[in-house]
Amino acid sequence: MPKLVHLSLSGRSGDYRWEGGHYIPEYALECRNLPKYNLVQRIIKPKFATIVSISVDQFFISSDQLVCLLKVPALRLTSLNLYQSNLVNDAVINAIVTHQTKIVHLFINTFYLYSLEPFNLLCRHLEKLETFHFKGSLSNSWGLESLLYFKELRTLKIKGYLDNYENRFPKPTILQRLLDKPRDILLTHLDIEFDLYGFSEPTINIVKMCVRFIASRFLKLTVLRLSSCPLDENLFREITTNLVNLVVLRVEDCNLSDNALTGLKHMETDASTPPLHHLKRLTDLDLSCNEVTDASLESAFTSCSLKKLSLRYCEITDCGLVNLAAQPESFKRSIEELDLSHCLKVTDLGLSKLLPELKRLRVLNLEGCREVTSKTLETVKTYCPKLRYLGVSFHI
Template identity: 25%
Template sequence: MDLPYEVLVYIFKYLTKSDRKSASETCQSWYLAANDYCFQKHKVVTLYKVDLNDDVSPLQVYENSSMCYDNYLFSEVEISSKINNFWDRNGENIRSLTLQNCDIREKVFVHMLQKCTNLEVLNIQNCKELFMSGCLLEGKTDGLLSTTLNKLKCLSLSGNQYLTDALFSRFVNSAPDLEELNLSGCSLQFHLGLVKRFYPQGTNIFENPSESVLTFYFILQLLVTRANKIKRLLFSNTLIDGTALKSLSEIEHLKLQYLQVYSCDQLTNSGILSLTKLQTTLSELDIGLCTRVTDQSLVYICNNLINLESLNIQRCRAVTDLGIAELNKLSKLKVLNISQCELITKDGIEKGLCTEQNNILEELDVNSLNLDQTGLIMISERLPNLRLLDISYCFNAVTDSSIQVVFKNLVLLHTLKLSHCDKVSDAGLTGMGKIEEVNEHDGPIMSNYDDSIANNKIYLGSRAEEEIVRDAKRKHDVMKMCEKLTMDSYTGYSLARIKGLRELDISGCNRITDVSLTYAFSFKELDKLNLSRCQQITHEGIKHLVKNCPSIEHLNLIDCYNLKDEAVIEIVKGLHRLQQLELRGCNQLTDKTLEGVKSFCKKLKFLDVQGCRNISPELACTIGVLPTLHTVLISKPGPYINDGVKERSPKPTFLPALMRKLRLH
């Protein structure tokens, strides 16, 4: 019986984007339901490294499509007048337009804007040729463009070093209802001497904006005129300092909801004080990599920004437990990044986040913190509703015992990252390790399968050789236990408990072997998996991984040098959604790998085979014939030496256009 259209749409709302896409390929009714406007309005058409000027342009697909797409992203492409027909036909349907590192002429850009009459989001990133002349939109803002951008809500001009006050003014004057402004990575000037030079006293800055520099003074004056509408500002990677942030915060009627000043080294506590006192409506604040931020700033934030839901203080190295302890005042906090803050310990986290059970926090990044096992266990017990947890590089905290407590308590996780936590082994991931009570002053915990201390024999090999022997024995013992027990009878808690896992990063955990891939990996929704530098995995483990995790789209196997062609064949045959495959440094792979990719990968977009010395670079070049593939990373073809003379094999016959897909390293 066919389900009604409305019922199908309702069901598809519970599926991930990838699942909906696969479901849409089932039949016509499912295709229509999966492309209902409630889903369609969030889809982004991405055109990356393609030739739009060919006789058969990818844009023709969207020109002739019966469905209207609202959002377009052009990245590293040339946009010329040859595709003007696309803007003429589809421009009025476009709500969001992003240009990244694109080659585009001023005349073509103006024509594009004139046709996109309903734009709400415009993002022009690193398009230096467009701004270089300084004449962009000159004389257009009072004419044809005066009504074109009147619906624009978000304007991003990030990374454009040639942006000036005059150019900025032309964009903003055409967009009276702006709510978000992004000038991250621009050459923003704060020196008052420049202001006096380009704007002498009595000058009307709006009538004669500078065509030489982009000044914070001009932006500040413009924000004063738009204060009642601006809600979101981004000034990351600029020289904004405490004085500038204080001036920004004091703008009358300005009520910010989001501020990003990531990696702004000049920012000081005085600026944060003014911000928190005057912009109390902030719900999201990003001050990561601001090295001058201290505990004092955190005290201001926690006392004044009571509505804060997201806070990033990554690598604010002067922040200590005194500041983190204040976080308990932010009762609405959902997202927190305190990674790489070397002075934060378990005590600060306990006072700030874990004094009692916290059911509000959903995302926590504590990578590279100086935590121990008890700290990680405390986090897992007191923050039961975490959806994202990053504990990478927490060497002392992540062990076989503590990670099983995480698996026990945080079953709602969809993202888990424990990169380079090299104390974790198969025993921890499978649940075969022994969980013991972990006290703060306990020494190293021994798993129930490790009897190396009980063995009184003197080992005559090196320490490295002894560790290899121990790892082999661990793998053998855990494998035997896994074969005897079912999931329900495990002595501990397995990674497989986290049924909804979508992203997993265990890169650099070199004690992970095929045992974990066989008995701990069973995730129907897992789409991103990083196994790089897990050098003990082989074809046997990959076979089970592919069978039990069929939704993987991004797979990283860099430096897994025990993998052979058979493993890659299993991957490309079994993972039908695979879009990105990284095999760099897998030096046992041969040309059979590329043949398998060419035969079975129907959706692959990115392939990295650098350092695979047995793979022919010439054959790797020809793989560009795959229609979906846009990037192939290969090693440079080297000269071949015959009889003392360097020669090169004949160049492969393939279209020159395919070379744009290749990056030689």
Template identity: 25%
Template sequence: IELGDCSLMEQIQHYVTAGTVNKVKLSSSQWSVLIFVLLTSEQEMNVFKLKDFVGSQIKADEVLLKLLPVVKAYRSAQLNSCGVTDECCVALASVLRSNPSQLRELNVSGNKLGNSGVKMFSSGLENPHCKLEKLWLRYCEITDEGCAALASALRSNPSHLRELDLSWNKLGDSGLKQLCEGLKDPQCKLEKLWLRYCEITDEGCAALASALRSNPSHLRELDLSWNKLGDSGLKQLCEGLKDPQCKLEKLCLSSCDVTDEGCVALASVMKSNPSHLRELNLSWNKLRDPGVKLLSGGLENPHCKLETLCVTYHGCAALASALRSNPSHLRELDLTKNKLTDSGVKLLSDIRNNVDYKLETLR
């Protein structure tokens, strides 16, 4: 630029604009120019996508190490399903520790980080300079061993992490218990936790209930779908949900082996004062009319503020009654994949003229 020769920069800008950087083998000087072009771009540095730069010519780890200055400057780094290994986690930890770092969202899902990788970059999460708010770790081959490091990061002072996705990892009950120790710490400010397909059973629910009762509890959204909680696990979880310290608003329990027996505890939660629950997903469980009647009884309670309900079952009469209740806060109802028949749909349709009917979305 000083010599007035911008040909190299124009060449790299062309690669970036055309989206062909990952198809070209760049020299060391071209990599330097690429970093300069990305850091001086007039576009807002919102999302960095590693996939745009990884190709047959160069592997993910090598690209990531070269572009660390760029990652540090972006608000969101999408490194998912790129072939990143645990070897790069030390470098990622250095980005999280750097001051200043603009990084607030990090997605490394679908990479073989394992426990060793999680331990490495958790050291960055614990650093006071780290301002990361959202972390996605789906399909990362993490077990209970890696949860200990993450729990330590959640206890760090201050902890800025607000969202954590550990779905499709083999955490098990022991991993969940360690994670809950972090959740209970006053320094932890986590608001959203996703734990789908994590091999959790009723044993882990006791620890989770304890975390929901902690003071203060910041958790607002919890997804435990496709875990074998059963009715016993749900009952333990409900003990935490009923506690005044619990502020949970969204609970997803799809395919958790819940039956009508578990609905007794859930109905009790819906009647509790105050009840903060606004969204409940019970799809793909073994519910029948008796269970839904119990839930409907909870919906009719003045303390219930539930706005979204997803269920899979076979009847509508109890729900129709609940929708006529005063006050009814329900705004969204999902009855997909059910055997309602015409008579069931008619029961729901006949209440539309009721003055207390507030439903806005029906699936």
């Protein structure tokens, strides 16, 4: 059986790299000063004849060299990492879709692609792609329609930098056409991060429509992370009602309206079912948004058996911790990791009410909690015998 090899063109190398379910040898090669023909000669040497994975940094290789490398006949890549570079252009895309169509894991920076066509080209030719991470300006990378070309895609990560070309955003008609398509979407892991600060209301509304499309069609999702996305009460409910297979839900630094999370309490009491009621498999919840208040936690978790809960940077006080302590036993018995870092209004008093209720707590993060002192250590020693990690800002 031929030896599988990972080639690092990033100046960082190790002895082995995890790839395809097992460790493979890793080799480092700096190509910056190598002519193109020398690069090819180095690559097709016997020890590099079975390269299946490459990571690239723009400081160690040029776009021309990368194109030359991708055309090497002996190369049969299953993984390509161009995520940390600005090497990607039309020539690189053409080389990938012409010579490396067996790629299963692709990490790519599309910042310098000024139209959707190269992105569409990737989507049409890499039918076996299972993992796709990309970043770039939102107008040229938010190719929702193109994503339907992927038949095997399981993991998608988008990091979008917004520009002012708002007319390039997916139009409502495109989104409706996507919603009407019967094709099943097999995606299980989705991670979206972009910043909407300072952009117009129409732009924000269209991004909300994109998230609504996700909530309506990506029904097999088990992991969803939304960072710096706009959410309101109705959209949050669509996510938690439709995506019933979620095991991990992370809503970090999102532009939540006042009603979106305080609505957790409101919907718990006034609606037919609470917003988290349908998420029977949910074990990891991150609500790290400064709009989260004490009222948000009053009855938010009556249906949950979480193992991990993160409330970083939330505007909760000791009253919020008392609300958590009043949750059902199923919630308190299941929590193993709790992150309250940078909750500036939390004090020793609130922790003394909450911690005795969390018998299985193993990880507690209180870093940045300025009102927490060494008094909490005594509470931890007394009531948290299983604790293995404690993050604090004061000196022990």
